[in-house]
Amino acid sequence: MYIESNDPEGAKVYDMIIRQIFQDLVLPPSIDDMRAYVNPDEVCFIIAIKMRKTSKHITLKEVANVNYNAEEDTTVVLIDDEKYLPNILRTLWENNGRENVHQPSRYVIHLAGEQEVSNLVVDDPHKNLKRRIYDAVFRIVPEGFKIMKDISRGDIISVIATDELIKDEWIEKAEGYIVELNTPKTWD
Template identity: 30%
Template sequence: MEAVEYFEVECTEEAGGNYYRRIAEVVLLDHNLLRVIRKLHIFIDPGVPIFVAVGVTRKLPGIVRLRDFADVAVTEQKVTISIGDETYLAPLLQILWAQYGKENVSQPDRFTIVLPPGQADADLEDLPVFDPSESMYKDLIYALLVIQPEGFKVRRQWYGDGKFYLVASEDTLPEDIDDLVREKFAMMGEQL
């Protein structure tokens, strides 16, 4: 957890809090999320019961565009895309199929895609293919769901703007839950 600037687990039961600290460390490590979290504060009160996790992420990598992983060669007869990194091939194909129609997108081999010439060819290199922050936040929320005590089925989660939180309980969430979340952010020296 050295990579994380601030990491605290606050709990009304000392022993339980220590166990949850270890659980959070292991889960975040397993999900490869330690390098994206800058600050994390977890608050658990099993008496209420309530689980609150608030945090701040590091600066995330930007949107992946076609030019980042492929070369585009435009001729009068056809447009050829040579794939350098297969990682983003699947989302790219989905986009191309939607745009050009499945019958017009041919893939003679794994690393080549051939399209008919179209109007948007000039901008093709700038085509946004994948937004890592979207999946990263989803992974983050999933990891928090794994960390939280099981059975806390009533939950609220939010992310964006470099911050995220998740509150969960077995019962209906208290009305002043936003104040509690703000308070926990303030403890880390942040503002929601």
């Protein structure tokens, strides 16, 4: 973790703020590295965070049995792993509409007609981690910095924030942080 600033005391304060927010959101085990730039003279804040690799996504067929009942013209989803039930319901509601998803009992879901839902992603750890890191970034950005530019790529979340127009040199600095975080460390 590295914080660049023309104000050494301000950098220490931001280091403390960032560490505290990361702790509050239980992010340290999920972050490989981070760079930040704070310049109160230019009213600029840049942050780039490299996420650690996450486990692969979970599909419906991994946590439930899906069968078509031709007599009733219904796709039946039998839940095997209850911890995914809220995600399963949310995903089916998003894809089919809430009114088309019926749950006659805790572990059984009915969908009208024959539907291919086995490969629906019901849990995506990478997406969930990304959401939590963005939450941290929005808590870290100084209050009043309403102009933001997201230049995130792959496993790196990078945001430039200011209350002025974003300068090209800030974008270049953020791009530099992305390159730096993507460069494997070598130990001589």
